[in-house]
Amino acid sequence: MPTKPRVQVTPDHNLALDLVRTTEAAALASARWVGRGDKNAADQSAVDAMRLLFNSVPFEGVVVIGEGEKDEAPMLFNGETLGAGGGTPFDVAVDPIDGTRLVANGEANAMAVVAVAPKDTMFNPGPCVYMEKLAVGREGRGIIDIGAPIEVNVRMMAKVRGMEPEEITVAVLDRPRHAETIAKLRKVGARVYLIRDGDVAGAITAAQRGTGVDLLYGIGGTPEGVIAAAALKCLGGEIQGRLYPRDEAEKKAALDAGYDLDRILTTDDLVQGDDVFFAATGITDGALLEGVRYTRDGATTESIVMRSRSGTIRVIQAEHRWFKLTTLSGSRYGPDLDAHHGPAAGRQRRGHRSED
Incomplete structure (x- = not known):
């Protein structure tokens, strides 16, 4: 029986919103750690949330720029495949928290970021830290x-x-x-x-x-x-x-x-080519984005999403209801978070960031 040919796709406008969902998830998960002095716990929460949401996106992405190999921190590792599959693979660059120390210390300008480009178009840093x-x-x-x-x-x-x-x-x-x-x-x-x-x-x-x-x-x-x-x-x-x-x-x-x-x-x-997507969500307040704000029944986020081909820049302000997040992720605060005690106890860490 002949196999069904693989459908070749290129990123479209829907991918932009999917990417924002991943950065929103990372921001919501890590924001619970703002000012608590534990940058690894914040990073792990962001990584877990971003990975979970990425794996619901209908595309195939390969992480070519990750944080883990530099400093043995919790990671989305280089070579990891993300997405629900289907279509042509794309390069993915992730930083679940740009500024883990900022989150740990409760300082400004921390955000969750991700970029996507066609396969083999992103520079490989190799050993160049x-x-x-x-x-x-x-x-x-x-x-x-x-x-x-x-x-x-x-x-x-x-x-x-x-x-x-x-x-x-x-x-x-x-x-x-x-x-x-x-x-x-x-x-x-x-x-x-x-x-x-x-x-x-x-x-x-x-x-x-x-x-x-x-x-x-x-x-x-x-x-x-x-x-x-x-x-x-x-x-x-x-x-x-x-x-x-x-x-x-x-x-x-x-x-x-x-x-x-x-x-x-x-x-x-x-970054080669002219079809690049970028998304970021604020974790703490900064010059670019407002951070996560909590309300009685949820939280608000502010994100920016951009595409190089169209030159479109969108700023997205979103409201998130705990009831809906619980339905989607199984916990009130997002992936890997317990409603009363914060991040799940006993999770093994992988070293620490070296932000020098």
């Missing part, structure tokens, strides 16, 4: 150059916007390794907006109009750089990056794997 990044919105596209001094980039942005360098704001990851760059920015007169974590949110904030941030600079996770590239492709912005080995062992591993450490990676190098 960190990269230097420079991100900007559409007005700065074609203007920035990560190979140039940061002061030059500030002056170029000021020129293209008809502003003075003193009116340009640069978001920078607050790390000791950026002390020299911060000093240079202040010397040129730029305003410096330090962010503790969450450079995916930082890159989007730099690319979105009306946020008051013009550029993002920082040496941070390479996986987050790929996810940010997906978002900026949808926004019409630009990100440039250079791989940044932290020691000789990482440098040797990267070179042995064939990576060019001098190469400047563009947005198209990090």
